[in-house]
Structure formats: structure tokens, C-alpha cells
Amino acid sequence: GSIFIPILSCKGAGNGRCGTIDPAAVPADLVDKLERLALVDFRTKQGLACLEKAVRFAGQLHAVDTSGVEPMDSVLEDRALHLRGDAVTEGDCAEELLGLAERTVEEYFVAPPGMAEAAFMSSHQLPENHREE
Amino acid sequence: MLSLTLKEVSQAFREGRISPTELCKKCLNRIQRTQHLNAFITVTQELSLKQAQQSEIRLSQGVPKGPLDGIPFAVKDNFCTENVKTTCASRMLKDYTPPYNATVVQKLLDQGAVLMGKTNMDEFAMGAGSVDGTFGPVRNPWSYAAPYRAQTGASSDSDWVVSGGSSGGSAVAVASLTSYLALGSDTGGSTRNPGALCGVVALKPSYGLLSRHGLIPLVNSMDVPGIITRSVSDGATVLGVLQGLDIRDSTTVPAPSSLTDLPEDFDIRNICVGIPKEYHAPGLSEETVVQWSRVADLFERAGARVEQVSLPHTQYSIVCYHVLCNTEVASNMARFDGLEYGHRSTMDSSTEVMYASTRHEGFNDVVRSRILSGNYFLLKQNYDNYFVKAQKVRRLITDDFRRVFTSGVDVLLTPTTLTDAARYLDFTQEDNRTRSAQEDVFTQPANMAGLPAVSLPVALSRRGLPIGLQLIGPALEDKKLLCVAQWVEQRVAFPSISDCGDIQESRKDTGMTEREQTSAV
DSSP states (O other), X not given: OOOOOOOOOSTTOOOOSSSSOOTTOOOHHHXXXXXXXXXXXXXXXXXXXXXXXXXXXXXXXXXXXXXXXXXXXXXXXXXXXXXXXXXXOSOOOHHHHHTTSSOEETTEEOOOOOHHHHHHHHHTOOOGGGTTO | OTTSOHHHXXXXXXXXXXXXXXXXXXXXXXXXXXXXXXXXXXXXXXXXXXXXXXXXXXXXXTOXXXXXXXXXXXXXXXXXXXXXXXXXXXXXGTTOOOSSOOHHHHHHHHTTOEEEEEEOOSGGGOOSSSOSSTTOOOXXXXXXXXXXXXHHOOXXXXXXXXXXXXXXXXXXXXXXXXXXXXXXXXXXXXXXXXXXXXXXXXXXXXTTTSOOTTBOOSSTTTOEEEEEESSHHHHXXXXXXXXXXXXXXXXXXXXXXXXXXXXXXXXXXXXXEEEEGGGOOTTOOHHHHHHHHHHHHHHHHTXXXXXXXXXXXXXXXXXXXXXXXXXXXXHHGGGOSSSSXXXXXXXXXXHHHHHHHHHHHHSOXXXXXXXXXXXXXXXXXXXXXXXXXXXXXXXXXXXXXXXXXXXXXXXXXXXXXXXXXXXXXXXXXSOHHHHHHHHTTTTHHHHHHTOOEEEEEEEEOTTSOEEEEEEEOOTTOHHHHHHHHHHHHHHHOOOOGXXXXXXXXXXXXXXXXXXXXXXXX
């Protein structure tokens, strides 16, 4: 009398993009968008296959009738949670925190230029021999 | 001495049969001799000895801080420890040394407990085997004990079985007698799963009872620090120390009662035990079913009421978890960008390039694929279809439990895992997602609903490996749950690993990675 759903195996579930339309198939432009959001450099064939399997696996949720059901984001939803007073109780540890970063200048974290700025700089770069002057 | 329970050691200290320093040295020595299990990422030898000496002074002056003073403990490497590396078994945090202690760690230190080190795990706690961390897989100590060796004729080194996960190192630390208690974390079963496979008691308390401050988050609404011990009563002692409101974690709730010792003679006749019929799942081993029935019969013969119950939506728990976990991971992992702490790539032509290459270099494929699919589920066009849908299913799963518990059921009795521990070679035939779905199938629903659950070992399988059963109780009824668990523990007579032929000691041919484990005293 088991009503457990079968667990899809990752094996053999790989190529979901051939043949009939697969709701789990992820179009290329969407992959680019996701990559820009996720920033994990996973635009590979393997990354895509994994994503499609993950989407297909999640699709099993659609078998559940949830009409009229409120979404639940915490098991403590019915409780008044404790909030502490809105006052600073600790801090003054900037040096300690800056010490954890790979690169800092004075009291700043250092980031490379943003995408747009990097593009601008590379298109406006002076020839190498003019730099030092 | 090493196989004693926490209470017995505390007694031995008071009677002067052993001192905290002697015990600490014994444990360090044992860590050294069981290095092949790969349970520890960092061993804090110098610090351990220093803490043990301080404890010794307190004990000799007759002013111990409490029942944990001088007791060696281990901590999963996703809890922040001040001035001690905290890596999450990831390249991303390989050299990260936090400037503060997690609340649960601080509470143990405040009680005089002695930190032995940080334990191995699946990277960022994403896994169910402790095979997917950057420091290599954790080995189950029962692989080297006499019953497994004799029953399976296992001889070659490749026959070792996994510890379960993701808190495998913590379960192994307790099972292999190098620590008397260990902290794990439990989001989908990560404490109970290795607890069951390694033959130790593993408690996931009610959500909110223990502070998450300093626990590097996986899924904020389900993460709970887990407690691994050798006996139920030890688990209750540790829970009593750790529970309660924390000003630094607004999702903590006040403890319903101060946890006094569990009664030795709990009256089981007033208890109603529910057996959820949906837990008869495909893949459940026959031997586990036999143990499940055996314990149900124990209850019945002792006069408890045993009833079959139904949790119709529990079957969707794993899929629901898959969506909720990946979405929260996508959001939680955004903090790792190489700027403020952790690994930073040298590719720095732009901020975005640096972020992406840092995360590519720092995270393993499991983490990256969860981030990617989490972002997919969170896209505007998918948000309602996946994320909100999963949140609705979560309510249905939670309501199932509520219905059963308000109908008069006190505890649910289920298996913890489908089978005993798999051989590493077999386990790694499937990918991480598939394995997590199989391994967490019985444990995950309790996290959905925030319920307390405990796994305890009940027997050795034909292969000579531990089989665990799980008890689940209503929210914040942790004490009653432990009373029932102790009642079972007293009757199943699970053998100690030290009575099963000692663990084979570290050998040269295991091919384990060399770690900065300085030699023990």
C-alpha cells in the first residue's frame, strides 16, 4: 500500500531537449540570464543537464492540489517572536572584519571595476607608450 | 573510559578516577589513531589541552561549572568558532577563521566542555553521505569493527561504508570514541542520518529551541543545530544546556521547561505511538522493517497504544524540500563574493568576472547546481509555480502532522533511513541530488514542520552495521520525546562499538589526504 512517488534517477534522464516539447527544457537565453543572476560560471553542458533534471524533479509538485492553501514560510508563524531593543550592543571591530578580506585599502574593501566601467576603460585606454607620461 | 557516557565520565572526574587532562590526551591520541576515518578537518590540540587544564583546576577546587565540565566535544565545521578555522568543507572558506563563536559553541565552552576539533561534512552541508566535501569522504567506523568484517568477509580497503551525512564527521567522532558529544546541523536529516548509520543517538530539536547564530545557513527556516551523543540521557543533558532564547537569533523561542534529568522508569502505558503507513516506502530494507515492527511490538506489549496513522502529503516532502532548499541556497550563497571574506579569484577584469570565477573556483558542482536551479525557481515567471507552490505544499505537510498529534498521538515511530550504510563504491554511483532524495526521505518531513525528532540505534544488520529508528514528537515536546526514546533505548540493548572488536587503527594504505593533524601527546 505504498503511495510514495518514484524518485527520478538522474541517470538516463539527461537529454530532455530532443523530441517532444519538454517543459523542463531551458532555452539558451534563459541560461544566460540565470548565469548573470547566479554568477557561478556553470554554463556548461553538465550544468545545463543538472538544471533541467532539477526542474523536472520539482515538476512533481504540480500533482498536489493546493487550491485555497496559504503559503507557509515559517513554522513560527503563529508566535510573537522576540525582538531586542533597537540599540547598538556590539561593534567597533572594523579592523577585525577587514582583516578577513583578501584585499583592502585603508578601511575599504577593494572590488575590481564594474562591468560597464571595465568596458569603458578598455575602450579608452591610451597606447602603452603614452602611459607613463 | 572512552566508551563511557557523559554522566559516567562526569562521575569519574568527581571521584578522581581520571582527570580532564588525562582524558583529553586519551581522546587526542584516539583521534590520531583513527585518522583514516577522516572525521576531523581541524584538531584543536593545543586549545583542547589548555581548556582541559583549566577544567582540571576547577574540578580540583571542587567548583566544576556543571555536568559538561572537562568533557571532550566536537563541532561540525559549519559552526563558527573564534580563532579556529571554519571551512564548511569548501574551498570557499578553506582559510576562513571567524572572529566569534556560534551561540551553541559558546554555551558548551561556558560550561567548561573541551573542544577537540572541527568535523568533516558535505560541502556547505549539502549532501547525505559526507562524501562531497573538499577534504574527502568520511568513513564509518563500523566498517572496521569485527561484525562487519566477519559478516561480509570484507577484507580489501575498498569495502568501507559511508558515514551518512551531512554531519558525518560529528557522528563518527562520537561513534569512534574520540568525543562524548558532537554538534551537527539538521536541515533535512543531516544529523539523524549519520547518527543512524553510525549507531549513535542523534537529536534534531524543535525548530527555534536552539540558536542558529553562528551556524552558516543552508535553509534558514529549517536549519536546527543537532546533538549527537552515545545515550539519550546524554542528549537530554546537552539539550538542557543549549536550549532557550538567544538575543542574537530572533527565531529562537523560550524553552518550555528547564530540562531536568529524564525519569529512569517512564510510564509508557499512557503513550500513544503512531505508525505512519506512508513510511512503508520503496527501497526500505526488509531488515529495517523487522526492527521497526519489533520496537512497535515492544511498545504494544508494554501497554502503550500503537496506531497506524496517515500523513498523506509527506510523500511530497523531498520534492518540496528540493525547491525550498535550492531557492534559499541561491539567496544565502550570494554572500560569498570574494570581497569581504573567503576565497577570492585572481581574475579581476571586472567585479562580475571576479564574482563568477571566485564562485566557480570556491564551490563544488553540487553547490553551484543548487544555486543555479534556485535562481530558476525564483525567476518572476517561475516564482508562483515553484517557490510559492512549494510553500503551499509545506503547509499541507505540516498540517498532516498537526492533525495526527491533535488526534491523541504522542510520538511517531519510523525508520530513520531506508537501509544500513552503503559501501562508498556503491554510494557514489548515484549523483548528490538523487542520493539526498533517497537518504532524507524519512527525516525531511520533521524539518518541514519544525518538529523534534531523534534517531536511535536499535540493532546491527546482517552486514554488521547499525540500524536506526526515528521518533518524531509535537513541536516543543522534546522532553517527552526523549523520555520515550530512552524507554526504547533501555530495551533494545544496542551494542557499544568497543564491545564489537575495536576499530582498526590508522594504516598507511588508506590513501587519505594528509591533514594538519599534529601528533597527539
